[in-house]
Amino acid sequence: QKVSHIQYTENKINIISNKDIVLNSVIENDQKWTLMQPIGSQNKVYIVGGGHVSLALSEVLSKLDFEIHLLDHRDGLNTFEMNKFAYSKKIIDLNECQKYIHAGENIFVVIVSFGYRTDKVILKSLLSSQYRYIGMMGSKKKTEVLMAELRDEGHSDAVLEKVFAPIGIDIKSETTYEIAISIAAQLIKVKNSPKVRNGF
16 A cells, blocks of 8 residues: 655655655755655554564565554663664653554554563553554463463453464564564554454
8 A cells, every 4th residue: 555645855845646665854965855754544553662673673664554653661772773764763651652652443563672571561551442453572481471460460351362472473483584574474464454353
């Protein structure tokens, strides 16, 4: 799906139809610059966690029909700062993820944070909202333990079953980019499938 964009330059504004690449900004010098913004309800991916998998996934998704938003709680993280593929990047309190990720039928959430405890904090913040997709990285054992804890804390099976965990399609991934591709493939599958799993 291609998306129309507004193109701003130093001296004019254009509407560009059916553009398939999101270009945030280009500055050639102090006098010449370009800013491109998508128009309409493009699919948005919120990646929570700014590490190596996040960086690789952002690069893969930048070639596809997704607007990428990156969230992390660690200021100064090298891979977060290196990420030039995200439309926006924010340092946040992970307990307040819901403030930054609004529910919606075109909203996809990928949790690839620092570890088990931060994953749980993020997921708890988001479980009360409906998204087209929400997935969490981790081993099968880790995700089963985390889900059991959330169930014991009162979260229903109906809610927890909406979470794709472990995240990604099983392609026996070994490298960071293979993990990113497995996640991207799952996002594409959900995007192109009937809107049923998470209420949309």
